[in-house]
Amino acid sequence: MNEQKQKIIYAVEKIRETMCGLAHEIHRDPELSFNEHRAAQRLQAPLAAAGFTLTQPLAGLETAFCARFDTGHPGPRLILLAEYDALPELGHACGHNLIGTASVAAALALVNSGTFTRGSLEVMGTPAEEEGGGKIIMADAGVFASADAVMMFHPREKNMMTRGALACVDAVFKFYGKAAHAASAPHLGISALDGVIQTFVGINALRQFFTDDVRVHGIITHGGSATNIVPAYAEAKFLLRASTVGALESVRQKVFSAASAAAAMSGARLEIEQGLTYAERNNNLALAGLFQRNIEQLGLSADAAPQRGGVGSSDIGNVSQITAAIHPYLRIGDVVPHTPEFAAAADSTAGHEAMLNAAKALAMTVIDLLDPASLQRVRDEFTAWKTGEAQ
Numbered sequence: 106m107n108e109q110k111q112k113i114i115y116a117v118e119k120i121r122e123t124m125c126g127l128a129h130e131i132h133r134d135p136e137l138s139f140n141e142h143r144a145a146q147r148l149q150a151p152l153a154a155a156g157f158t159l160t161q162p163l164a165g166l167e168t169a170f171c172a173r174f175d176t177g178h179p180g181p182r183l184i185l186l187a188e189y190d191a192l193p194e195l196g197h198a199c200g201h202n203l204i205g206t207a208s209v210a211a212a213l214a215l216v217n218s219g220t221f222t223r224g225s226l227e228v229m230g231t232p233a234e235e236e237g238g239g240k241i242i243m244a245d246a247g248v249f250a251s252a253d254a255v256m257m258f259h260p261r262e263k264n265m266m267t268r269g270a271l272a273c274v275d276a277v278f279k280f281y282g283k284a285a286h287a288a289s290a291p292h293l294g295i296s297a298l299d300g301v302i303q304t305f306v307g308i309n310a311l312r313q314f315f316t317d318d319v320r321v322h323g324i325i326t327h328g329g330s331a332t333n334i335v336p337a338y339a340e341a342k343f344l345l346r347a348s349t350v351g352a353l354e355s356v357r358q359k360v361f362s363a364a365s366a367a368a369a370m371s372g373a374r375l376e377i378e379q380g381l382t383y384a385e386r387n388n389n390l391a392l393a394g395l396f397q398r399n400i401e402q403l404g405l406s407a408d409a410a411p412q413r414g415g416v417g418s419s420d421i422g423n424v425s426q427i428t429a430a431i432h433p434y435l436r437i438g439d440v441v442p443h444t445p446e447f448a449a450a451a452d453s454t455a456g457h458e459a460m461l462n463a464a465k466a467l468a469m470t471v472i473d474l475l476d477p478a479s480l481q482r483v484r485d486e487f488t489a490w491k492t493g494e495a496q
């Protein structure tokens with residue numbers, strides 16, 4: 106291991122207690138998507154003290170921030186992402202308290218150790234990963250446009266360097282019918298609930314004609330208010346996913362046609378509300394390779410990432426369409442995200458150790474990217490991928 110990386114490890118160890126304390130503080134004070142005011146403040150405070158320049162809000166988002174350290178010397182623009190939103194009822198059951206803290210710790214280690222000597226380094230605070238797609242809004246606002254590389258880590262049950270993620274969009278189907286007495290005068294009513302039910306039936310009929318990567322899953326969020334009233338309003342919420350944004354488009358058309366047909370069949374009027382489109386994840390393999398070598402130098406080893414299935418969606422996908430990006434996972438225990446057990450692991454000794462290892466590996470990878478040849482390999486891979494995409 107080179108001397109700079111040894112300095113990084115030492116610098117992270119030096120702030121071990123304060124960083125574990127920071128992760129713990131955010132964990133015990135969970136805030137939901139777009140309302141992460143205290144977490145954003147907590148993450149920025151040590152960066153301000155270390156000489157980073159702060160900007161908040163960002164891209165029109167109250168709880169988005171950028172903490173920037175500019176060396177004043179020519180070099181790459183490198184970004185470490187911080188997430189810090191929690192889940193309703195479960196708190197930090199996705200471990201975003203560890204994600205934000207790891208990026209802050211990595212940035213502090215780089216600056217405190219004097220190893221970050223060229224270009225600029227940013228900790229970008231990206232709110233609302235769980236609900237709202239903060240990074241999509243920030244990506245659309247151009248926040249990542251001139252970045253050379255973007256990195257973060259996510260806690261998980263395995264060390265996975267290049268796990269994929271599906272393109273995704275959510276849709277709300279609102280059916281408007283007509284109330285009537287369900288027994289004495291049903292012929293005067295129009296059942297909005299039938300619109301919802303036939304939408305589910307129609308989507309189920311489509312499943313044979315979807316490719317294996319496609320996931321369509323929904324719930325009924327309103328189904329009427331009394332059994333003796335023909336439901337005048339009913340609503341269903343769906344998530345549509347496919348391997349790419351391009352493939353998602355044909356899924357969207359088929360599903361929306363099913364809902365329109367259900368409206369025609371039931372006589373109810375349909376309104377569709379769509380959310381933001383989450384892009385699929387484009388893992389930069391050269392960058393992931395650097396990160397992997399660094400975790401191996403820390404005594405960890407990489408597990409295999411699933412090649413097919415077993416993946417969800419995340420707003421890092423949209424960032425990975427714009428610049429070279431990685432979203433590796435490090436193990437915090439035998440726990441599944443979005444469960445009370447995962448929330449406990451996100452504030453355990455194992456969780457804190459994974460956060461510190463992530464901080465070290467992220468900072469060591471930043472050091473790698475200060476070498477022009479390494480950076481060029483990462484950039485060349487991204488450019489080749491982007492060129493291929495455009496064809």
Ligand SMILES: [Zn+2]
Pocket residue numbers: 199235442443
């Ligand atoms: Zn999550």
Ligand SMILES: [Zn+2]
Pocket residue numbers: 199200201234259
């Ligand atoms: Zn998460």
